Amino acid sequence: MFFQLKTVEDILDIIGGLDGPADETRVSLTDALDRVLAGDVISPEALPGFARSSMDGFAVRARDTFGATEGLPALLEISGEVAMGAEPDRGIAPGQAARIATGGMLPEGADAVVMVEYSQALDERTVEVSRAVSPLENVIGPEDDVRKGEHVLPRGTRLRPRELGVLAGLGLDGVAVVRRPVIAVISTGDEIVPVDRTPRPGQVRDINSHTLSAFCTRLGAEPLGLGLVPDRFDRLRERLLHGLERADSVWISGGSSVGTRDLTVQVLESIDGMEILAHGVSISPGKPTILARRGRCTVWGLPGHAASALVVAEILLGPFLRRITGERGEPLPPHGSVEAELSRNIESAPGRDDFIRVRLHRKEGRLVAEPLFGKSGLISPLARADGLLRVDRFTEGLYQGARVTVRLFGA
Amino acid sequence: MFFQLKTVEDILDIIGGLDGPADETRVSLTDALDRVLAGDVISPEALPGFARSSMDGFAVRARDTFGATEGLPALLEISGEVAMGAEPDRGIAPGQAARIATGGMLPEGADAVVMVEYSQALDERTVEVSRAVSPLENVIGPEDDVRKGEHVLPRGTRLRPRELGVLAGLGLDGVAVVRRPVIAVISTGDEIVPVDRTPRPGQVRDINSHTLSAFCTRLGAEPLGLGLVPDRFDRLRERLLHGLERADSVWISGGSSVGTRDLTVQVLESIDGMEILAHGVSISPGKPTILARRGRCTVWGLPGHAASALVVAEILLGPFLRRITGERGEPLPPHGSVEAELSRNIESAPGRDDFIRVRLHRKEGRLVAEPLFGKSGLISPLARADGLLRVDRFTEGLYQGARVTVRLFGA
Incomplete structure (x- = not known):
């Protein structure tokens, strides 16, 4: 029933309330x-812990340069040179200056640096300073950083x-x-065969194990591939229990055929302590998405179609992974979204959020978003899309030429 | 001399002409x-290699449904059900229909699928179809994907x-x-100590080995840490030769003090077959950047300051790594750049491109870019910036409130 579906915002709220990551670990x-x-x-x-020059030039006592101009330069005695990486072996007395390079440590007595551009060594012992410096000028103080x-x-x-x-x-x-959260990834479906097996007529290869595992890796989680399971209650239950023991979250994709549509829910309901938080989300694709929890472990039921599963991943599993990896704060700018011009009219059913894959290209200098349509279940458009265009549940469609915001794929 | 400096575009042109990646490798x-x-x-x-249903419903011969309406439905005989993942054991004859789920293989004789919403099974043997379907409707053909x-x-x-x-x-x-290109990373400077050593007064820890190696990893290259070298001709030359033998590119950061500023160039000039392609770039920070080549191996000389080295990495080493990792095509949209409003006036010297670190925040719903100034050489602003604002060499400054494009950090 449509009115029982949760919205994207409902699910994001639920995610925000889930337990964050528990364990920590030490890394180099x-x-x-x-x-x-x-x-x-x-x-x-x-x-830096010591006063450091931020310029090449001469370390000086600022007051010795007061009033110095090109016409009336100050003459200072060169006391020596500060070696990089070492404490100066002597300080400077009034009227003295020490050669210093960027990053060098100020000698005792010096409180400013005259840039090399405003200092001219007349001989080995004398430098002419043609510009006054104030105390601390061109100096990074010990606690400045x-x-x-x-x-x-x-x-x-x-x-x-x-x-x-x-x-x-x-x-x-x-x-x-x-600690990197461990995500158990399970593909279900009687028609699914592993990638290295040649499908017989009626069979297709397992895509979701690969795309969802890669998605986890990209977002800082550790995928744990639990392979393929046929659409059988006992087999799926056994594999799910296995995942619940070993992972922080279990992702089950598939079960899209009539008889098995609710298999994941039936299996979840059969497990003690399992709480179903959402059964159906008002997004397209992705409506059959399920979210459940037992203790700290979260279970996601995802559509079987690879493209649909990846849309749900972008919209919901990305925020979920950020939550359980402990990452704080939304990236401030709408990271990876661009404004573009819609290439054609789009119709959309009210009451659900449509996420339409679009390809971006430039036309006469303007960025154009071209919706990629086609029968759902195709895999070839997967790699052609650059991002997703959301047509929200209050909008019945968008006109050609509309300014739209395209959310670039994050993984 | 300023007029001898290369521009960012010059360097990007040179990068475009460098040898691409040579070797390939096979991975699972x-x-x-x-x-x-x-x-x-x-x-x-x-x-999919076989005709596949894209909906739940009944596989039919389209012509058997022609003219069917809610008022005048077509009555078809149910011949059985298509099992998922298997070739149907029988075809359908005229006037027949077979139950089929999304992803199921069409039986011989069927050329369309009636959605479950428009079909009602009256009993075990009979289904009522209330809407006509055209041939291939709700069907993914064998070569459609x-x-x-x-x-x-x-x-x-x-x-x-x-x-x-x-x-x-x-x-x-x-x-x-x-093959992942190998990047040898060398830090130079008499004042630099490894991270695990306590710096004495005048010394600072090695930052660039860590930031530049991480930058490589992020962009698909393999860093090879060659550690610290003091500012000595023979030591740097020996370490560089070591890198040239083992890596696709050698990155040397440091040498910012007066005496050592040109050490990297002197070392490069002493190596047979080394061609210096650029010595100085009209960007700030990053002016002392050096680019050289021997055979297929490229050498970069980078500023010693961590923040300056990372700006050069974002602007020049990112495109360089994309070139030698073989990645084709600029990401079409200006990936990871956002429009924002400048929070204050900025002055900029003409003749060079200034890259100013900015922090982004929202103010009354608008995205505001706040320039982060401060003495160069500080490390603490490193993590506060969200991106870079370019003030190009033809612009003397920007006013508060200007609409600017901020390039978000890519690594």
């Missing part, structure tokens, strides 16, 4: 890429190359991250 | 995610979950992909 920096921080990172020290005890990265941050750079700078070689 | 489907196809994929067979010999995926395609689905559907369990 070299293994931390794309992992999610299990706790806030607090700086154990100040950075990071203060000791500062919260540098919040829990739930996914570690990209930039965040790894911050951790490296702080010397945090080991970091606590969320 | 489970290892193929994010790999790049080394050749076109041509379908070895037609899909993929024709035998069809080019389904072009060379240079990066395999995402969707493309893996197409390969799985075709039974292509092994696929030829481009």
Whole structure:
């Protein structure tokens, strides 16, 4: 019944209320890429920890340069050169300057750096400064970059190359991250054969095991392939119980034929402690989607058609994986969505959200979204689409030329 | 000298002319995610290979339904049911219909499917059809999805979950992909210490080895960490030669102090057959970038500051990696860029392209880009930025409130 279906927003609300990730694990920096921080990172020290020049030039006492101009330069005595990576072996006295390179440590007594452009060494011992500097000019103070005890990265941050750079700078070689959730992937259907088997007439190969496992990998989860199961109550139940024991979530795709449409639900209902949270979602494709839970383990029933299963993955399983991998915060901009012009009229049934695959191309400089139609169940359009266009349940259609937002595929 | 600097476009042109990837390797489907196809994929067979129902209902001869309406339904004899995954054991004769589920194989004699909504079984043997179907209606023909010999995926395609689905559907369990290029990563600088060492005053930890290696991994290359080298001609030369032997490209970051600024160039010039393609790029940050080549191996000299090196990575090394990983075609939409409103005036020197890190946030529903300034060399702003704003070399600045395009970080 249509009115019993949940909306996309209902499901996203349910996902938001699911248990987050439980366990954490420690990884080294070299293994931390794309992992999610299990706790806030607090700086154990100040950075850079010493006063550092941000320019090539001369370390000076600022007051010695006050009033210096091109016409009336200040003359300073060169006391020596600061070696990179070492504490200067002597300070500078009033009237002195020390050669320093970008990143070099300021000698005792110096409080500013005159850029090389405004300083000219007259001989080995004397430099002419043609511009005044204020105290701390061209200097990075000991705590300017990071203060000791500062919260540098919040829990739930996914570690990209930039965040790894911050951790490296702080010397945090080991970091606590969320354990990768394990997703058990099961394909069902009497007509499905493994990819390496030649299908007989009436049979097709298992696509969902591959696409859904790859989807998990892409989003930071660990797929656990539980293979193919025929449309039989006892077989599916046994395999599901196996998944519930070993995984944080079980994804069952298939069961689209008349007799087996409700097999997944029957199996779920037969398991003690299983709570069915949603049975049917008002989206197209993806209407037969099921969401259930036992303890901390979530079970998803997905459409059998590869294209439909991937749409549900983009719309619902992506947010679900972000929830259970502990990633915080929606990416602020609508990451990976673009505005485009619709190439033709689209009709849509009210009461459900249609997700239409579109291909993007440029036409006279404008980005055009071309809906890809065709009988559902085809696999070849899978790779042709660039993203999804949502026609929501309050809209009966869109006209050619309309400005639409296309959500680019995230995986 | 500024006029000798190359522009971003010059460098991208040079990258476009570099040798593409040479070797290919064969991987199984489970290892193929994010790999790049080394050749076109041509379908070895037609899909689905048999006539398949795209709906639940009854397989019929279309002509037996012609003229059928709700008021004057056609009465057909039920000849049996098509089992999923099997060839029907008998055909249908004129006036007959067979129960069929979505994905079932059409029996001999049937050429269309009446949806279950328009068919009502009166008893075990008789079904009433209340709507006419045309031949092939609700049927996926044997070649409707993929024709035998069809080019389904072009060379240079990066395999995402969707493309893996197409390969799985075709039974292509092994696929030829481009070998992952190996990138040797070297950090130089007398002041740099490894992450696990406590820096003495004047020293800082090695960030670039971590950020650049992670950047490689993210973009499908294989980083080969060659560690730290002090600013010494012979040591850098020896490490570079080591990299040239083992890698497809060598990335050297550092050498930012006065005395060592040109060390990388001097080392490159001392190597037989090395051709320097660019020495200095009119971008900020990133001006001291160097590009050289010996045979098929490309050498990049990068700024020492972590933030500057990552900007050069986003702008130049990303396209470079796409070139040598064999990925074809720019992603059609400006993947991962968003329009935003500038939060304040920006000044910019003409003659160079400034890449300014910005943080994005929402303000009264509008997306606002807030430039992150600060002394170069700081690491803490690394993780705060969401993307880069380009102020090109013909623009002297941008006003607060301007509509700008922010390129989101891709790695």
